[in-house]
Amino acid sequence: MGQSRPADQAGLRRGNLALLVRTLREHGALSRAQLAVRSGLSKATVSSLVTDLETRGLVHDAGISAGGQGRPGQLVDLRPDSVCGVGLDVHVGHMGAFVTDLGGQVLFQRRVVCDVPGMGPERALDQLGELAAEAMAGLKNAVGVTVSVPGLVDTAAGVVTFSPRLRWRDVSVADGLAARTGLGLDRIVVDNDANLGALAELADMDVADLVYLTGDFGIGGGVIAGGRLVRGSIGFAGEIGHMAMDPLGPYCSCGRRGCWETQVGLGALLHACADPDDPIRDPALDLDQRMRMVRARAAQQDRRTLDALHQIGTALGLGVSFLVNLLNPAVVVLGGYFAALPEWLVEPIRNQVVAHVLAPGAGGARVVGSRLGFTAATTGGALASLRRVLEDPTVVPVIQTEEEPEEAPA
Amino acid sequence: MGQSRPADQAGLRRGNLALLVRTLREHGALSRAQLAVRSGLSKATVSSLVTDLETRGLVHDAGISAGGQGRPGQLVDLRPDSVCGVGLDVHVGHMGAFVTDLGGQVLFQRRVVCDVPGMGPERALDQLGELAAEAMAGLKNAVGVTVSVPGLVDTAAGVVTFSPRLRWRDVSVADGLAARTGLGLDRIVVDNDANLGALAELADMDVADLVYLTGDFGIGGGVIAGGRLVRGSIGFAGEIGHMAMDPLGPYCSCGRRGCWETQVGLGALLHACADPDDPIRDPALDLDQRMRMVRARAAQQDRRTLDALHQIGTALGLGVSFLVNLLNPAVVVLGGYFAALPEWLVEPIRNQVVAHVLAPGAGGARVVGSRLGFTAATTGGALASLRRVLEDPTVVPVIQTEEEPEEAPA
Incomplete structure (x- = not known):
């Protein structure tokens, strides 16, 4: 039952050094007294730990705290360019x-x-x-x-x-x-x-349970549960692009049929949006540029583009509803090419999620576009x-x- | 990034008390010196912790260690009937x-x-x-x-x-x-x-990543990732019975259509196995008894029963392949009514998993029947x-x- 690891003094000290670094990262400059309050550690322990961090170049003095509660004190802050x-x-x-x-x-x-x-x-x-x-x-x-x-x-x-x-x-x-x-x-x-x-999105959000989907020609998934990345027994978790949504459907790059990415990958969108000679389907053009063209057509209410986005969003939403039933995430983040098209994809996804998730209100799961996109x-x-x-x-x-x-x- | 909790002395002591209890639970009686070696704690710390556990009635003396390596010592063991x-x-x-x-x-x-x-x-x-x-x-x-x-x-x-x-x-x-x-x-x-x-199965196995399915009229799922139960943001994770495997399929007890449990729940098996007046479908009979009847017919190569089990196993396997692609578990444990029929269900499930999982060898995932069944x-x-x-x-x-x-x- 659970991991049995001894909590020794060296491990305790490393953990507390890490706690101070994270506290400074979240709150900015603090005095040793403030660090003691926020970390729950004694002032003497904080002083010794801060000295350790100084010898590594990770923190430096950052002026004197100006008033507020308590006495003024020497502030400590992370050296932002230290590593x-x-x-x-x-x-x-x-x-x-x-x-x-x-x-x-x-x-x-x-x-x-x-x-x-x-x-x-x-x-x-x-x-x-x-x-x-x-x-x-x-x-x-x-x-x-x-x-x-x-x-x-x-x-x-x-x-x-x-x-x-x-x-x-x-x-x-x-x-x-x-x-x-x-x-x-x-x-x-x-x-x-x-x-x-998924780790990049987690760093940006105040949640502990998150599903990240990245759309390209393939579809990848990253799952955070209880603040930790789900890796699986040998690190192969997250291969949601190959859920067999339609076992008699078209062939996938993996050699199987009807994988989810054949329905919602970039290839499916481009094929539904445009004929082969359309610049949207020109692999020599940068993907960002092609996505801007899709956005422009959708904004102009081009029927074929809107239908294609609705079709992708609906197929995406059905698979997302499986993930929400299974994992009850606080948020589902749409990354990769999906992040370029949230105005058209989020609504059909939400409709599917609300329709197919048992928990009332989809268990509170939000569906949002990534702010990071391809980066x-x-x-x-x-x-x-x-x-x-x-x-x-x-x-x-x-x-x-x-x-x-x-x-x-x- | 991660939880920021101070590791204080009281928390450290609680953690080390727990470590000793778990060590004794896994290994049986040990001397204080052996506990120190296995736990990584000092002998003085172990002695103080053992005294604490004694005052709570959790451990007692268990004789003198007989030879082996090192000097003989007073053994300590859990009092099995203490709690x-x-x-x-x-x-x-x-x-x-x-x-x-x-x-x-x-x-x-x-x-x-x-x-x-x-x-x-x-x-x-x-x-x-x-x-x-x-x-x-x-x-x-x-x-x-x-x-x-x-x-x-x-x-x-x-x-x-x-x-x-x-x-x-x-x-x-x-x-x-x-x-x-x-x-x-x-x-x-x-x-x-x-x-x-899932927690009961985990206690029985040496794995950290496990998916537990329990079959009854409905289907429930329990996910263990990295040794911890996945609960989701508000505790509603694991509702795999309501994955919409066939959105135009039959109605489910939840009011939706084509949920996985309409395909693989006990109702689907009984319906496929037998006519309405068959004792297998008599709700007044205990489920264990009805499962014994299904087993007996399958063992006698009854065609309708074998076809029904193959149909259930195949539909079960497709959904299990989604879970294996997503979570890469070391083992998938079949509980509830599935646990009464592993000889007929495991093979069609494995076939689907191997066919639909991207990772070579299904990422090492084994499919086994629960030894605990309905308990x-x-x-x-x-x-x-x-x-x-x-x-x-x-x-x-x-x-x-x-x-x-x-x-x-x-």
């Missing part, structure tokens, strides 16, 4: 990179259009290595790199087990990137794009990299100065 | 009660056939109160009572929000049982039957009641002896 996290994204039609620091400042962001399935894994990893080098040029304080990939990922090994959309099987992304960049394997994590997108996976990757520090600040080394001992003060 | 937990079950055609102690000994078990929807909530609560009184007659050490109900439960309020199968809406089960038995509200918990069944919910209820002690042994009061101070030793 940064890197997110990389390998997708069907593009690669992306995103770098952000503890203060949330964006240090680098780039998206490169390319045909990843056509390149094959080796050339794709070459290009990913170049993008990583560009993103990290001049950075000395990156705590880690997280690579997002659509498909089944063995995160422990850093291997993409199977991605029908990339046409990859058993590709060692972590090893490949380490070899090309010189980064240590302990600083590279590979994860599923929808998992990372959710790289943003989530950068946050996942930073999260290492938020969970264990001791991964950031003590800054070495001459004449001083190596250990942090106890 | 017990009570599970009650309100279902469509029966009520049940189950009492077990910390050592796993069954102290009481009873099942009463009755027509709960027909009785209405007040009379049903009267009968539940009588069953509870019978189950707890003479018990002085029950730590709590957990009531299992099929449907949506507001566990915080102890209210059944909506149970289509019982035809209950907003029934205050905790209040009603407290008024009828004199039990304190802090010792009564109301929960969904599939959630409790899973009461067993899970009793275990959930006991779990309070395993999570926080300080809920068990210090035994008062004359002349001694009230506080436990520090």
Whole structure:
């Protein structure tokens, strides 16, 4: 029953260091006395912990508190530029990179259009290595790199087990990137794009139960339950794009028939919206641009476009109702291409959810468009990299100065 | 990001008391030195914690360790009869009660056939109160009572929000049982039957990701992810019986059409197996008896019975494949009436899962029949009641002896 782990003093201290870092991140600068109140720790403990964080360069003095309740005190705050996290994204039609620091400042962001399935894994990893080098040029304080990939990922090994959309099987992304960049394997994590997108959305919302859907040619799902990502027994959770909604339906990229993504993927939308020679269906055009064209037609009440969006929204809503019955999320976030079209998709989805969910009022589940859109996976990757520090600040080394001992003060 | 809770000394001590109780539960009698090794705590800490547990009557001396590695030492073990937990079950055609102690000994078990929807909530609560009184007659050490109900439960309020199968809406089960038995509200918990069944199955298996399905006239689901029950944002997770597998299909007890339970519930099986005048369809007969008749016909290769089981297994398998794609469980446990028929249901389910799950080898998911069958919910209820002690042994009061101070030793 449950995990049996001893709560030792070192673990307790790490947990409390992490608690202070998160408290400062949520509230901004605080005095040691205020930190003690907010954290529930004693003032003496807080002082010792703050000194530890100072030796790692994670916090600094931030002036004197001005009045308010209690005596004025020296404020402590996170050094926003003390560490940064890197997110990389390998997708069907593009690669992306995103770098952000503890203060949330964006240090680098780039998206490169390319045909990843056509390149094959080796050339794709070459290009990913170049993008990583560009993103990290001049950075000395990156705590880690997280690579997002659509498909089944063995995160422990850093291997993409199977991605029908990339046409990859058993590709060692972590090893490949380490070899090309010189980064240590302990600083590279590979994860599923929808998992990372879900983490990015979670960071933005005050909920503990969230389902994130990302729409592209395939559909991915990321599930947060009780504040934690649901990974499954070997990390393969979230493959909702392959729910067999119509077992006699059209063929899917996975080789099966009638998977949900054949009904609600980008291919289904584009096919319903336009004839083959329509620029909306031109793969050489950037997806953002094509989505703007779909939006413009829908805004002009183009009947074929509106019908296509209604059809996609309804098929999307039926599958979403399954997820809501099963998981009772507080919110369902529509990412990827869905995020470009919430005005037309949210209503038919909500109608299906209300019609097919047992719980009154759909158990309180809201359906919303993502504010991050196609950048959710790289943003989530950068946050996942930073999260290492938020969970264990001791991964950031003590800054070495001459004449001083190596250990942090106890 | 994550919960921010201070790890204070009192919480640390509670956690370590719980760790020792769980360690003894898993391994049996151990010396203080062995407990220190297994728990990672210091010997001095272990000694102080064991003294605390002794004052609560939870542990006692258990002889001297005989040789092996290290010096012989005084053994400590749980007092198996020190506390017990009570599970009650309100279902469509029966009520049940189950009492077990910390050592796993069954102290009481009873099942009463009755027509709960027909009785209405007040009379049903009267009968539940009588069953509870019978189950707890003479018990002085029950730590709590957990009531299992099929449907949506507001566990915080102890209210059944909506149970289509019982035809209950907003029934205050905790209040009603407290008024009828004199039990304190802090010792009564109301929960969904599939959630409790999932906890019972989890206690029996070495996995962290499990999906439990319970089949009756309705279908319930309990999801364990990463060792924890998935409850959803307001506790309504697991309503898989109402996934709209066929939106134009037959009407369901919830008023919607084509819910999964119309395809795989007990009604669908009985209808496919037998004509209306067949004793298998006689609601006056106990369900166990009717299932034995279905088994006997299947074992005799009765064509209609085999076809019916294949049809149910296939429809069950399609829905299970959705759950496996989404959740990547290590095991799917078939409970309720499914548990009476694994020889005929498991194979068609596995075939569907392998056919429709993206992950190679279905992501390692096994499909097995429950060993608990219809008793899973009461067993899970009793275990959930006991779990309070395993999570926080300080809920068990210090035994008062004359002349001694009230506080436990520090």
